[in-house]
Amino acid sequence: MKIVKTIKVMKETVDELRAQGKSIGFVPTMGYLHEGHLSLVREARKNNDIVVVSIYVNPAQFAPHEDLETYPRNFERDENLCAREGTDYIFYPDDQKMYPERYQTYIRVTEIEKKLCGISRPIFLKGVATVCTKLFNIVKPTHAYFGQKDYQQSLIIKQLVKDLNLDLNIVVCPIVREKDGLAMSSRNEYLSENERKEAVCLYKTWNLGKKMIEEGERNIEKIKKKMKEHIENYAFPKIDYIEIYNAEDLSEFENNAIKEGREIAIALAAMVGKTRLIDNVVFKI
């Protein structure tokens, strides 16, 4: 496994590999890897000649008041985990290379970004769209792997790849969960012991909503109300949003009524103490 720190060397490396006809599986991450990330690396390993993992805490996706400085980092640990999963290259650039002086180009995916996390974190999705486009242009993958935990992010990426005519396949992999159901996230690290116990509320809450739908409830307002009541039983969580949308494009269901045959996304975000957690489920009835 090689660690590549410059854009120039990364480009030269992948240009040569692509010229040899190799497929490149790419897993963009912000590091502090957990089982969720590793499931993406494994998927990339299974289906490509070469696996590239990028580790880069992207400043463009943090607002000034957010946790850029304190975001957990441990490169040595990440390096070992990547090596163990058969990664060929870690791309590990620094800010000066990614956003040099006078950097000013940003990508917006204007409809999808209006929903869910786009409301409380407008900078986040713009930053993700921008850095992923940059990384795709540098790493030139044939396949790039994203976790479903960031469901809106995965839709943003799929949309920009289509709209900007990029040549790669986006693969979205299932959420990996702790035993109690909590979706794995680098930010779970921030939780106190008590918060950690309550953090499972997101999982429990979408399960409640999904069950209601499976049992025949079609009125979205009723379902959301029940979910909201449920989550308010917990001490710590403060809801940011609970939404039920068409999974394909985050559009609203007509007349606020679930429609059979369509993919449904239930998505939640809540502050658990000072930690913002998200979770979702996508299913069909």
Add this chain to the structure above:
Amino acid sequence: MKIVKTIKVMKETVDELRAQGKSIGFVPTMGYLHEGHLSLVREARKNNDIVVVSIYVNPAQFAPHEDLETYPRNFERDENLCAREGTDYIFYPDDQKMYPERYQTYIRVTEIEKKLCGISRPIFLKGVATVCTKLFNIVKPTHAYFGQKDYQQSLIIKQLVKDLNLDLNIVVCPIVREKDGLAMSSRNEYLSENERKEAVCLYKTWNLGKKMIEEGERNIEKIKKKMKEHIENYAFPKIDYIEIYNAEDLSEFENNAIKEGREIAIALAAMVGKTRLIDNVVFKI
């Protein structure tokens, strides 16, 4: 010469050419070609194995009140001109292919777009940045050619290529002028006989400003005032802007004083009747 109407065929064609190690010179245009465009095609022909010209009136760069519908078009004439200059491929897509239903990804170059044409035509530069990024991803050129007449556009393109880590060289070619000095433009077609006579005012006006600087004037306000007075002698033109900036990034000169050793851009835009014309000069003292 082949005419390619679909993104898929264009991509397959250039992928094969690139795999053979061919260099691709690309000239993106909105058609209705004049000598300015043809000078770009010749430059591309001289320095590349393959020449691709795109002809596409990009709706994303027109505001609702602008001239999208009436923008001059003549594909047959363009086709003959391209063939005569040794073009290998014309890429001639339609709107449905370039901006299919639910299209929503846009690129902003946030500093350069604040100046000059960005003020009266905010949609224009966003549309140009977006369509050029798409075209670069489709045509995968080694070199792309732009005219200096759209000076701000050329800076936007150079900036986004750098910021988004695209692999191509941007070549900016000199403005081609009519005998009296009027910069060639497809929009000159709109001018009445009287307007055409007066349209040369942009050329005359920047010449006046340049001469003042060359003769030692350093006070930018004074130079702009004289230029403004000059252009107001004409009957038709209504000034949109007259600006004197650092040519590199359209930043202002400190204390409104020309600095020797720096590249200077004098840029103008004016309405001549209902036709918006622009012109500029870039020079050093």
